[in-house]
Amino acid sequence: MNQPRVWTVSQLTNHVQQVLEEHAPFQDLWLMGEVSNLTRSSAGHLYFTLKDSRAAMSCVMWRSAAAFLSWRPQQGDAALAHGHISVYAARGAYQLYVDRLQPAGRGDLHARFEALRDRLKAEGLFEAERKRPCPPFPRVVGVATSPQAAALRDVLHVLRRRYPLARVLLAPTLVQGELAPPQIVAALRALDARDDVDVILLVRGGGSLEELWAFNDEALARAIAASRHPVITGVGHETDFTIADFVADLRAPTPSVAAEMAVPDQAELRQRVADRAAQLRGGLAQQLGQARRDLGEQQRALQRLSPQGRIDGDRQRVDEAVHRAERALVHRLALHRAALDGAGARLLALSPLATLERGYAIVRRRGPDGSEGLIVRRVDQVRAGDGLVVQVQDGEFGAVVGGES
């Protein structure tokens, strides 16, 4: 009788692991199921369960693989996982060690997306140098989207609020479904063909990957690349990237943001206008102030150079001359007066009156009419009987000429 073999837990677990790992189909398999119990460790590893209606399978995706996920798996997502089966010995659990994870049913779309993206990128369609700047003040904003969509309302709302000066040209198109891509291309071309269009918005609201799929069309990508006018895309939500986004000159996370990027904000513009007006006032005030200062300086210079100074100087010299002349005159008068006084004294000395004092007398012949006549100097001037006037020191007295002498 054979002794039954007794395993230790480790031995058995090791053996199971070995068996599983040696079974080639388990080492390279695709597993489809619904994602549940999804947790992401702080280290970045993903732990989840793939299940269907009757069974569940533990899955691990190490950070090294999880970091390259092109989508964010959610609870309840149907997913397609690739990896190998092994055992987690500590819990005696067999698990799928996942190295690739795709949304189930979209795996094909994803592969096509990545292939097209890589191809167009290799062609250089996404290069930053290709991106054209948008005009700062677009007069005409072309919008290619569905006229019924909320995206259009959002865009018009933003444009109306920010920059009502713009004119909107709507090119209506389907934005989802198989018929959409050629329509979007036609709408884009219709806008691009117009010379008055300044910038083109290509927008669509949020949706599933399939609903946004029209924007991953190669013909659309090439139409965007070929457009004459800059194209801004706003497709889906923040996390959604489409091929159109990569080719566009500007990619906005949402339609509203696309509209914001397309036009300036009138509140900001009003502020800028007010700032310029303030600068104008400041500039003029400065110029006036400078002019005033210049004027003051010139006035002072003028005062320094003014003939008024010379006139004042001349006037002073005239005054001085007059003054000197007056002084000279006074002096001369004094001299004259002195001379006059001297002459008077001499005159006095010579006066006959002084002689009379010494005892001499002056004799005048009285005329027949009684008037005093000539001074008698010689005898023959008189005859007997003539009346004479004799002047002595203290007066006169009459006399008569006597007989013959």
Place this chain on the structure above:
Amino acid sequence: MNHHSQEPDLERLSFEDAFHELEAVVQQLEGGDLPLEEAIALYERGMALAGRCGQALDAAELRVQQVAVAGGQQQLGFFLDEDEPPG
């Protein structure tokens, strides 16, 4: 509408043209070296331009038109109401 004191050419100036000229005027005035009379004339022109800019913004109403697109989207049969408040 008030048209007082604005030159007729100003009324027809688009916002962006008025704004660009305003910027140029500011630059010129700030550059200095202008005869005072010219500076005052520039200032007056600049203030008129600033007024025109505000007026253009005040008077603006977003116009929405539709272009024809080859490829038959007429069947969409939408109705675009420009006056509808955005929802």
